[in-house]
Amino acid sequence: MTIQFNDETFRDDYTFRNSDWAIRRFPFPFHEDSYMYSVNMEQHRGGPAGSVFEKRFDVDEHYISEMRDRALVLAEDPLRCQSLPHMNLAGWDLLELIMVSKSEDYPDLFELHRKGDKWRWVNKPLGMDDTFTFMDDASLPYGPMEYITRQAQGDFAVLDQRENNLWMDAGMVTTQADWSLDFDIGMNFFEWHAPVPLAHEMGVFKRALKFLLNIQQGGPARRLNWTMTVNPLLDTSPENYHKWGVQKTTLTPENIGRKQHLRVELQTFYRLPRSNALVFPIRCYLIALDDLVTMPKWGRRLHRVIRDLPDELATYKGFINNRPLILDYLAQYDDGKPTSPGIWPDPDREPPLEK
Amino acid sequence: MSRFTFPPSIHSRPVYGTLSPRKGSGHLMIADAEGAEALLGLARADAALMASAHVIFIPRDTGNRYVTQLQAAAPAVLHIGASYDASVPRIRRVLADTVMGAQIYLAGTEGLIGQAMNEALNAGIPLAAIQTEHRGSVARRVQCVHCKGITEDVTTDPFTCSHCGLNLFVRDHYSRRLAAFQGVCIDAEDPGNVPPPVELYS
Numbered sequence: 001m002t003i004q005f006n007d008e009t010f011r012d013d014y015t016f017r018n019s020d021w022a023i024r025r026f027p028f029p030f031h032e033d034s035y036m037y038s039v040n041m042e043q044h045r046g047g048p049a050g051s052v053f054e055k056r057f058d059v060d061e062h063y064i065s066e067m068r069d070r071a072l073v074l075a076e077d078p079l080r081c082q083s084l085p086h087m088n089l090a091g092w093d094l095l096e097l098i099m100v101s102k103s104e105d106y107p108d109l110f111e112l113h114r115k116g117d118k119w120r121w122v123n124k125p126l127g128m129d130d131t132f133t134f135m136d137d138a139s140l141p142y143g144p145m146e147y148i149t150r151q152a153q154g155d156f157a158v159l160d161q162r163e164n165n166l167w168m169d170a171g172m173v174t175t176q177a178d179w180s181l182d183f184d185i186g187m188n189f190f191e192w193h194a195p196v197p198l199a200h201e202m203g204v205f206k207r208a209l210k211f212l213l214n215i216q217q218g219g220p221a222r223r224l225n226w227t228m229t230v231n232p233l234l235d236t237s238p239e240n241y242h243k244w245g246v247q248k249t250t251l252t253p254e255n256i257g258r259k260q261h262l263r264v265e266l267q268t269f270y271r272l273p274r275s276n277a278l279v280f281p282i283r284c285y286l287i288a289l290d291d292l293v294t295m296p297k298w299g300r301r302l303h304r305v306i307r308d309l310p311d312e313l314a315t316y317k318g319f320i321n322n323r324p325l326i327l328d329y330l331a332q333y334d335d336g337k338p339t340s341p342g343i344w345p346d347p348d349r350e351p352p353l354e355k
Numbered sequence: 356m357s358r359f360t361f362p363p364s365i366h367s368r369p370v371y372g373t374l375s376p377r378k379g380s381g382h383l384m385i386a387d388a389e390g391a392e393a394l395l396g397l398a399r400a401d402a403a404l405m406a407s408a409h410v411i412f413i414p415r416d417t418g419n420r421y422v423t424q425l426q427a428a429a430p431a432v433l434h435i436g437a438s439y440d441a442s443v444p445r446i447r448r449v450l451a452d453t454v455m456g457a458q459i460y461l462a463g464t465e466g467l468i469g470q471a472m473n474e475a476l477n478a479g480i481p482l483a484a485i486q487t488e489h490r491g492s493v494a495r496r497v498q499c500v501h502c503k504g505i506t507e508d509v510t511t512d513p514f515t516c517s518h519c520g521l522n523l524f525v526r527d528h529y530s531r532r533l534a535a536f537q538g539v540c541i542d543a544e545d546p547g548n549v550p551p552p553v554e555l556y557s
Contacts, residue, residue, distance in 0.1 A: 079503070180500055183530050183533070183537055186530070186532040187367065187530065187531070187532075190366040191366055191367040191531075193366070194527075194528055195367075195526070195527075195528050200365075200366065238539060239501060240501075241500075241501070241539065242521055244543075245540065245543025246544055246545075249544055321544075
């Protein structure tokens with residue numbers, strides 16, 4: 001299908017909206033009626049047609065507006081994009097991976113023409129047609145990682161692999177769930193995850209690291225993660241928390257369905273060929289509760305997950321104070337009926353709400 | 356007693372050991388304030404070590420309390436620094452001269468250990484050749500995540516950022532690159548509601 005790109009904002013007047021298409025393909029993260037941490041990795045080798053898993057780097061109706069929001073964040077704070085000096089090669093690897101993937105997966109939107117190291121990149125949605133020399137920094141207006149991630153939705157952490165660990169040595173981070181690249185850059189896998197409660201004790205990070213260290217070229221992996229965000233604010237950064245934190249106190253029973261969003265990260269992991277680095281794209285999808293509950297299965301399930309979530313997780317994810325209000329809202333959409341296994345909404349098979 | 360037992364914490368938070376004499380092609384010792392006691396401990400454990408030691412000591416508020424004792428330990432070189440910042444050019448110069456197999460000993464406050472550790476790593480010293488021992492003040496060096504300014508010697512939680520004036524709580528999350536803990540606005544969700552500061556670890 002041809003994507004109709006939205007003209008919308010993720011700040012101030014928050015005109016962000018999901019179309020019916022975007023709602024149906026939303027990556028709902030709960031495969032059952034409860035949630036606990038796990039190393040929920042699977043191979044990233046496509047998925048059902050039209051789903052966010054189908055392409056290597058999903059492009060949706062929010063693409064142009066998300067890239068505009070990223071440019072605004074970077075103008076305010078260039079430290080959101082950083083690369084330690086030894087990561088430049090990985091930046092070129094990433095540029096190649098995204099250009100090749102997008103031009104193959106979306107030939108009507110992106111074109112890549114290569115003659116030796118002379119490359120021409122056409123990005124139709126953003127109106128770009130650039131010619132440059134592959135591996136020559138001076139031929140691009142930004143470093144290679146910054147250049148290409150200004151044109152790709154989601155955050156990107158580029159991880160160096162050494163000493164049997166992964167090191168967060170480069171990244172483009174403007175749509176983050178409250179973590180700071182500027183603070184975490186240079187940290188290893190255990191250090192940057194240090195603030196996460198419970199998961200260390202469960203051995204989750206040791207198992208996850210072992211899995212990630214063994215990811216091979218051509219064998220990418222993926223998982224989903226989630227949190228809750230008031231207003232469709234992409235830039236929930238610690239840097240700006242003193243500005244956006246107060247928005248969490250604006251929920252009322254009247255506005256919660258429109259303001260409270262489920263925030264889902266589609267995390268993917270690719271081995272890069274020249275640098276042997278691992279790139280970790282973290283793609284953020286937002287959905288208002290009012291839209292989410294149009295799928296009866298999701299309304300029932302989200303109520304049960306949020307209700308039964310341990311306090312430590314609700315605190316870490318930043319919605320412990322709003323949980324009662326969220327539960328009052330969601331309870332209206334839970335009639336106690338069983339839900340089918342798996343994340344898909346199954347709108348044709350799931351019974352309508354009986355309340 | 357200048358030693359403090361830090362409570363168990365998260366993975367990014369540094370842990371410190373106890374300095375012990377090691378064989379090495381040279382010995383660089385950097386300490387501030389009560390950190391001198393750890394160096395004097397080294398000298399007692401192995402007096403010969405000091406004959407090839409370059410010592411950089413920043414007394415801070417200890418005045419001359421340790422200077423005479425350090426002189427008596429007879430290190431090859433003893434430099435008394437006026438402050439950490441004032442000592443940085445010298446530290447860099449000495450690290451640049453350090454040969455393969457040299458040992459680095461860092462002792463004193465977390466701010467000194469973290470910053471000197473960075474200098475050593477940036478100079479190419481392997482982590483395995485660096486020992487640390489915390490002594491003295493438990494004050495922390497904290498970066499404001501909002502304005503990026505670093506406030507030295509933070510002793511209370513919350514505290515006021517010395518750069519932007521926000522009220523910050525002190526996280527245990529620590530960046531070795533910045534040699535600093537992270538400070539985050541405490542009243543973002545309820546502006547003006549700032550709990551009274553309490554001493555760290557109290």
